[in-house]
Amino acid sequence: MIIAQGVAKVYDNGTQALRNINLTVKQGEVVFILGESGAGKTTFLKLLLGMEKPTAGELIVAGTSLIKPRAGDIRRLRRLTGAVFQDFKLILGRTARENVALSLRILGIGWSDNRRRSKAALAAVGLADKGDNLVETLSWGERQRVALARAVVREPRLLLADEPTGNLDGASVGYVAQMLALAVKGGATLVVATHDSRLIERLPGRVLVLEQGSLKEAPVTGREQAACGQGGIE
Ligand SMILES: Nc1ncnc2c1ncn2[C@@H]1O[C@H](COP(=O)(O)OP(=O)(O)O)[C@@H](O)[C@H]1O
Numbered sequence: 001m002i003i004a005q006g007v008a009k010v011y012d013n014g015t016q017a018l019r020n021i022n023l024t025v026k027q028g029e030v031v032f033i034l035g036e037s038g039a040g041k042t043t044f045l046k047l048l049l050g051m052e053k054p055t056a057g058e059l060i061v062a063g064t065s066l067i068k069p070r071a072g073d074i075r076r077l078r079r080l081t082g083a084v085f086q087d088f089k090l091i092l093g094r095t096a097r098e099n100v101a102l103s104l105r106i107l108g109i110g111w112s113d114n115r116r117r118s119k120a121a122l123a124a125v126g127l128a129d130k131g132d133n134l135v136e137t138l139s140w141g142e143r144q145r146v147a148l149a150r151a152v153v154r155e156p157r158l159l160l161a162d163e164p165t166g167n168l169d170g171a172s173v174g175y176v177a178q179m180l181a182l183a184v185k186g187g188a189t190l191v192v193a194t195h196d197s198r199l200i201e202r203l204p205g206r207v208l209v210l211e212q213g214s215l216k217e218a219p220v221t222g223r224e225q226a227a228c229g230q231g232g233i234e
């Protein structure tokens with residue numbers, strides 16, 4: 001699903017966000033990317049979605065080369081991808097359910113199917129009773145879960161989540177973990193940037209660490225260290 005060879009990203013201002021990333025992720029795999037703030041996690045997810053371009057190397061996602069994408073390639077990739085970034089990009093003035101439903105309407109899903117799936121997705125993240133609420137009236141954690149429902153409801157082949165449990169309490173983390181697990185069960189490949197041991201404990205997956213733009217497999221003890229809290233892996 002993902003093949004990265006020697007991928008680097010230098011931003012226009014000269015910041016080297018990623019260096020020599022080599023990674024292969026198979027369809028259906030779960031990958032956690034740990035790393036301190038500024039390590040390059042968000043940049044890496046943006047590259048996978050074609051939101052930023054690598055400045056070196058080869059990056060292929062779902063068969064599409066993101067170095068020189070052909071017309072329509074990025075659009076095709078986005079149709080099969082669900083993504084939750086930290087700014088959510090929910091549409092204000094619309095309800096939680098409308099936000100989720102829009103994600104399906106773009107895919108051409110008909111009205112009744114759409115309504116059923118949107119309701120189910122909101123219920124899965126513990127927001128069954130908030131579907132009719134305007135998103136601006138929801139708490140931060142609730143908005144975060146609406147954004148996740150919107151990404152997962154599409155039944156994506158690739159699901160990218162950028163710190164999906166940042167600032168969430170324990171119960172909400174449980175819903176997020178459950179929703180991610182549901183996506184994986186549906187066959188999604190999952191790449192999650194997180195330093196939340198509560199999430200890593202709940203989902204079996206491969207743990208990688210970004211350190212100043214370089215990617216490393218977590219040491220064998222990585223999971224246990226992560227489970228002890230505060231990112232763990234040094
Ligand atoms: N648009 C940008 N322009 C220039 N530098 C950026 C941009 N986005 C991120 N960076 C820099 O790239 C590095 C990695 O950032 P980021 O990928 O956001 O890390 P993380 O998500 O792990 O906190 C940081 O040094 C950050 O300041």
Ligand SMILES: [Mg+2]
Nearest residue numbers: 041042043162
């Ligand atoms: Mg980030």
